[in-house]
Amino acid sequence: MDALDVARWQFGVTTVYHFLFVPLTIGLSVLVAILQTMWHRTGNERYLKLTKFYGKLFLINFAMGVVTGIVQEFQFGMNWSDYSRFVGDVFGAPLAIEALVAFFLESTFIGLWIFGWDRLPKRAHLASIWAAAIGTNLSAYFILAANSFMQNPVGYRINPDSGRAELTDFPAVLTNKVALITFPHTLAGSFLVAGSLIVAVGLWHVIRNRDSADAGAYRFATKFGSWVVLVASAAVLFTGDIQGKIMTDVQPMKMAAAEGLYTTESPASFSVLTIGSLDGSREVFAIKIPYLLSYLGTGDPNGTVHGINDLQAQYATQYGAGSYTPIIPVTYWSFRFMIAFGMAAGAIALLVLWSQRKGRTPSSKWLLRAGLAMPVLPLLANSFGWIFTEMGRQPWIVFGEMLTRNGVSRSVSLAEVLTSFTAFTLIYATLAVIEVKLLLRYAKAGVPDVSEQPPTDDTDDAERPLAFAY
């Protein structure tokens, strides 16, 4: 074990952890804004209750996303300083713009929304949640543009004197084809998580609190969330399909690693699962769907998909001796888990909708269990998606330009990075337990009572309680 390994583990753990909160923030900010808009349009209190109810869950999650995000920005400089030196000219710009254009918008307007219920005109208050939601979604774009440069570097040149990447075409970085497709794919994955959370919580109340005065609100939430999940599932599939073809084009090794395809094949089949040795020497059992990998990678059922061995040989010639193959079991299984967990959420959403057809009230214990599992499934899908895309890029930190092992900080000792890794893991684990307990507590508590209006006379204004206070 050396500092490089620990730095990599830290990046993996902190990033996967951060991205447990990000999808909910991205998706729920918009869905809560939609619920509040419905309240404005209809005046129906049901939507106000749901806005406040899911708004609370959103904020419990939001806080975690904010604080774990700062770590991400600092981590590049702390653990990956040679990487930062190499790409700073290109990679820093989207990060700085993200902070200036998106984070300020998000953080400032979320504060206005939380505390502004009685301080802002109704319309300005509604605009606040939309501004925060737009900020959140915009931030995703800039960070994905930065990440896409690592997958498919564009709009730069290598300065022959300094050996560093220099920006030559900023619009090209922002319109990197990998970024353009990763953005909608990530958003769709995020709405999958957010919709699933809305369904899970709603369904729990629909089944457990069937006589509640708010049963109608929960029924609506459950259906609303289910439709979001279904639309998001379709979007995930559609964007994922395009993404697979772009990936095959710009990072063929990643596609080969997704399948564990050692020799070039045309047509290539996709294995649903494989038991045996994944080093390609022996296959004990596999379920294969013919033509599918060719279709996923090229759009043509008979298309050629390059194998790991050929690509390895080609890269060795191009970049010099060494291994250019990711860890195949990791890429193989994370790719499958991503697809399976993501699609499972969509399937459960269909069941939930079916169970409520024509005004029926579901009561199945099994449906409830499946519903409660729903938010976890797309969260896992998101995590495995990131693990796949980052591990599939290895050994590169910037594909074709810099190896991960060359990006690590030289001045940071193993002891330092171990301290850091341990500290983050411990604090993150503790906070995860606290956060989940709080989410469950507030999810069970149900929609709030919104009937009590603040007194309208202005005489004791100074004494009036705040509409919301920490």
Place this chain on the structure above:
Amino acid sequence: MELTTIWFLLVAVLFTGYFILEGFDFGVGMLLPVLGRDDRERRVLINTIGPVWDGNEVWLITAGGAMFAAFPEWYATLFSGFYLPLLLILLALIARGVAFEYRHKRPEASWKRRWDAAIVVGSLLPAILWGVAFANILRGVPLDADHEYVGGLLNLLNPYALLGGATTLALFLTHGAVFLALKTTGDIRERAGALAVRLGVGAAVLAVGFLTWTLSIRSSAAAVVLAVGAALALLGALAAARVRREGWAFTGTAVAIGLAVATLFAALFPNVLPSTLDAAGTLTATNAASTPYTLKIMTWVAVIFTPVVLAYQGWTYWVFRKRIGVANIPQH
């Protein structure tokens, strides 16, 4: 003006804004057990910064991002070199950020006590460590010819840097007390006002000592003027706090912190991280900078968006301008 100079100024402005804004919310966090005698009072304190602390912290994220984009060498060397202090700052910011949001989520006293501790420690550590870090930037650190930090942790804990930490601590405490006197009513306002004066005397002594020492290490005409301005602003703030002119007192501490940070940057320029070893290791606004093309794009983005950000963030402070007291704290 050179693009690199513009970006040196912008990074300086972002850190200055960060310390002015998060300075008072660090102060409020540290004063939680001092000025908040019971849970209701503590909630008053927390709610004075509730709507704004998150936006304040984005100044740091933007400063970090701007440093990364405009001066990658500076960002890389500084963040890997000041590893453990930055780690502690990150852990502290995590703990306090979550604490603000979660503290009121359960009624148990033990639950609140733990989050209070997170807020206090989470505000105290960065209040000291930012001073230590910036003093070390100004003093210079051992960098080899590749601009790699070659000192250890103890290298960062020199007397000058520790004085820097004590100074930011005292300044932020004063700034927080002054802010609370401005934003609360009744008993808390009285106690905060009285405490601000006492804290302010200590802060003034430390700040004058620290800035004098700073100017003896490296200096420029601008730095001297700014340092004198910082001292005068702090004395003005003290005088205003004594007669309970809370708005003026807050303006005074804000200007004092701003000018003190500006002094450091003015004394530092054109260096961004001097080396105490090989002069070739010194990072300057020129040799640490990105290419002119990157800087030009970033300048356009900054010119367009900074006024917008300032406008809506300023508006937030206007929306939440009212003082609050224990009567305004709802039951839940």
